[in-house]
Amino acid sequence: MRIILGLTILLVLGAAFVHIASDVPFGKPAVTDMDDYFIANGQEQTGANNIVTGVLFDYRGLDTLIEATVLFTAVLGVSVMFRKLKEGEQYEND
Amino acid sequence: MRMTKVVRTVADLLYPFCMIFGLYVVAHGHLTPGGGFQGGAVIATATALLIAAHRYDDVSARVKSARMKVFESVGLLGFLILGFSAIILGQPAFRNWMLSRGSLFNDSVAFGVNPGALTTGGLMPLMNLAVGLEVLGALTIITLYMLSGTKEDPS
Amino acid sequence: MMLVLFHLLILAGLIITAASVVYFRDLLAAAISLAAFSLLLALEFYLLQAPDVAIAEAGIGAGLTTAIYIIAIRGTKRKEDPDE
Numbered sequence: 001m002r003i004i005l006g007l008t009i010l011l012v013l014g015a016a017f018v019h020i021a022s023d024v025p026f027g028k029p030a031v032t033d034m035d036d037y038f039i040a041n042g043q044e045q046t047g048a049n050n051i052v053t054g055v056l057f058d059y060r061g062l063d064t065l066i067e068a069t070v071l072f073t074a075v076l077g078v079s080v081m082f083r084k085l086k087e088g089e090q091y092e093n094d
Numbered sequence: 095m096r097m098t099k100v101v102r103t104v105a106d107l108l109y110p111f112c113m114i115f116g117l118y119v120v121a122h123g124h125l126t127p128g129g130g131f132q133g134g135a136v137i138a139t140a141t142a143l144l145i146a147a148h149r150y151d152d153v154s155a156r157v158k159s160a161r162m163k164v165f166e167s168v169g170l171l172g173f174l175i176l177g178f179s180a181i182i183l184g185q186p187a188f189r190n191w192m193l194s195r196g197s198l199f200n201d202s203v204a205f206g207v208n209p210g211a212l213t214t215g216g217l218m219p220l221m222n223l224a225v226g227l228e229v230l231g232a233l234t235i236i237t238l239y240m241l242s243g244t245k246e247d248p249s
Numbered sequence: 250m251m252l253v254l255f256h257l258l259i260l261a262g263l264i265i266t267a268a269s270v271v272y273f274r275d276l277l278a279a280a281i282s283l284a285a286f287s288l289l290l291a292l293e294f295y296l297l298q299a300p301d302v303a304i305a306e307a308g309i310g311a312g313l314t315t316a317i318y319i320i321a322i323r324g325t326k327r328k329e330d331p332d333e
Contacts, residue, residue, distance in 0.1 A: 043203045043204075043205055044203065044205065045190075046190060046193075046215070046216070046218065047124075047190065047193045047199070047200075047201075047202070047203050047214045047215045047216050047218070048124035048125070048203070048214065048215045048218050049124065049125050049203060049208065049209075049210035049214070050123065050124055050125055050126060050127065050129070052127070052129070052301050053123050053124050053129045053218060053222070054124075054218070056129065057129075057217075057218050057221045057222070058188065058190050058218065061177055061187075061188030061221075062177075062187070062188060064173075064221075064225070065173060065174065065177055065188075068169075068170055068173055068225055068228055068229075069170070071228065071229065071232045072166065072170050072228065072232065074232070074236075075166060075231075075232040075235050075236060078235065078236055078239055079163075079235065079239070081239075082239040082242065082243065119304065127300035127301045127303075127304060128300075128301060128304050129301065131305065132301065132304040132305045132308060135305060135308035135309050135312075135313065136304070136308045136312075138308075138313060139308050139309075139312030139313050139316070142312065142313050142316035142317070143312070143316060145316065145320070146316045146319050146320055146323075233309075233313060236317075237313070237316060237317060237320070240317055240320050240321070241320050243324070244320060244321070244323060244324025244325075
């Protein structure tokens with residue numbers, strides 16, 4: 001019974017995935033305005049040969065800043081969880 | 095459970111090479127694929143290799159958690175200062191003002207496919223360094239805390 | 250033609266390693282399979298001309314995640330309980 005159920009879920013999900021994937025053509029649209037602009041002007045405007053870094057740190061610098069802040073906040077949460085306990089203090093669930 | 099001597103020796107041997115490769119990826123972030131985030135992740139992986147091979151007491155003497163916290167904070171603070179330093183000069187935030195001023199990383203770049211030079215990019219190499227420091231500190235702290243939570247056999 | 254063959258090999262390897270993660274009872278072997286999965290995924294990213302993503306995937310997926318799993322296995326048991 002469990003095998004039949006699992007196979008049914010697998011088939012339904014696979015059919016949905018194939019349907020969606022066949023609907024969107026791969027690599028289209030082939031010509032967009034944005035990447036042409038970056039390739040034409042990116043090296044001159046940012047001064048970097050690696051255009052990916054140019055977009056990350058120059059055109060979209062604020063996004064990178066907030067991404068770094070997200071990582072910092074995650075580590076802050078982990079640090080609070082693993083902090084050194086004070087004298088006589090215990091975890092609540094012990 | 096303690097790793098065998100083979101694992102510990104190979105980890106000690108591989109550690110400097112991983113470190114150098116990560117620093118290379120960070121320093122050449124504006125020329126070759128990679129950048130601050132990827133290079134910092136590679137350096138943190140080297141440290142994680144060391145942490146996975148040794149016991150907590152041996153590692154925590156070499157990789158100090160307090161130092162990693164300083165790295166992380168200095169990286170994020172440096173990125174903030176570099177990003178908003180353009181405002182002081184009367185330009186929009188995250189403008190690459192070092193390109194036009196005659197200072198450190200201001201060589202012009204030829205158009206098209208070329209190997210490039212390290213002295214280009216304006217603020218970008220410094221930002222890569224800051225983000226690399228931040229990611230290195232953050233990922234190492236997570237791995238170190240993970241190890242400190244596991245119980246070690248007294249053997 | 251050669252490139253299509255490479256793609257097919259890597260995609261088949263991805264499916265095989267992903268299935269073996271679930272199949273193995275030895276948790277260390279499962280963690281190593283996950284590392285192999287991430288490495289093949291990084292290779293696929295490189296073939297699709299995204300070297301930046303490939304470096305990040307190889308560093309975090311194949312290196313850091315495997316190290317964290319191995320540390321967790323060191324702190325607990327290595328074998329999966331067969332009764333559950």
